[in-house]
């Protein structure tokens with residue numbers, strides 16, 4: 001009797017859907033948000049009463065949910081109608097929330113290492129409102145060990161005076177939501193700013209010496225064309241930003257674009273298909289590489305990787321504690337994921353009633369923490385198996401032997417000793433591939 005076993009035939013490479021249909025593709029966290037539950041909130045609150053896990057850094061995230069107008073592709077909870085009084089009540093709520101957290105044992109004497117202002121549009125706030133907010137934050141959790149302060153800004157909200165005020169607050173990393181340089185494309189996609197405002201804001205931001213300027217672009221907006229994309233990339237290259245983040249347009253269900261699709265009975269979104277978007281991002285990477293930039297993740301090119309860091313993302317991808325405040329914000333503390341109320345009034349009311357406004361939470365199991373960090377780090381283009389084994393005690397090459405082999409057979413991964421690398425083709429569609437590592441019960445929308 002023969003003892004030889006026939007090796008398993010490689011699984012056929014999947015055929016990914018070409019058209020852009022409605023839904024979220026971007027993987028931002030794990031386990032997926034649908035598994036975070038209200039019932040886990042008491043356990044999350046208990047976890048705050050314990051000291052921190054040794055060696056885990058602390059970062060802060062503050063969510064500013066205001067915008068001048070709602071972009072047609074926006075899926076965030078944003079408000080375009082709040083007056084100065086409502087904004088002040090929101091900032092007070094945020095500071096009250098920070099006050100409660102700052103007194104909890106999980107802080108354990110730690111000082112934050114990085115701070116992130118996201119939204120919405122943080123630059124919608126006036127210099128006085130920003131100073132009020134950040135002075136309050138600094139008095140509760142001092143910034144004297146903070147190495148990076150990121151601030152998202154919409155170019156049309158930035159006067160020279162406001163940019164100077166943002167710099168004076170201690171912002172080190174200004175992230176400009178440019179998205180495109182073509183006025184028609186900006187307009188048809190519902191953006192509030194225009195190209196003139198981009199040029200003026202960028203120039204002054206450079207002049208006053210922000211240590212790092214990132215610009216965001218989106219490949220495949222409504223009415224994008226090959227020529228317009230190439231022009232946008234050329235303009236982005238000419239600005240010489242420290243880093244560029246390029247997203248591929250997706251059309252989640254709560255966007256204006258989806259509502260219009262529904263009204264017209266359309267299943268396919270009026271934006272470029274996935275293959276075209278990947279090609280456009282690849283083109284942009286190539287143009288930046290020609291002038292010396294390095295691709296450092298599925299969405300980022302960086303001018304000088306030795307100098308340009310992104311500590312917030314590093315913390316997020318490596319299991320740091322992220323104390324996140326504000327309406328609908330997501331955080332991770334003492335081993336728990338949590339999310340705040342996603343409506344303005346319940347959020348403000350909960351905080352004013354002296355409660356933490358947490359709406360749902362989840363304590364990932366140890367293997368889920370493992371999966372989370374592995375998949376998030378794969379988005380950076382490679383994972384060092386040795387480092388991972390040292391941290392978790394299990395080698396991902398054994399833990400994930402089958403999916404890694406599958407992705408390698410399909411041409412999306414390379415395997416060179418300790419380095420599990422993602423090929424360019426893999427990186428351009430990494431969010432679809434990450435599902436290969438999900439636990440079966442977390443499978444949602446696979447290859448949809």
Ligand code: SF4
Pocket residue numbers: 066067068069070071073074075076078119120121154177
């Ligand atoms: S600026 Fe950003 S957060 Fe505000 S509506 Fe547009 S996409 Fe949404």
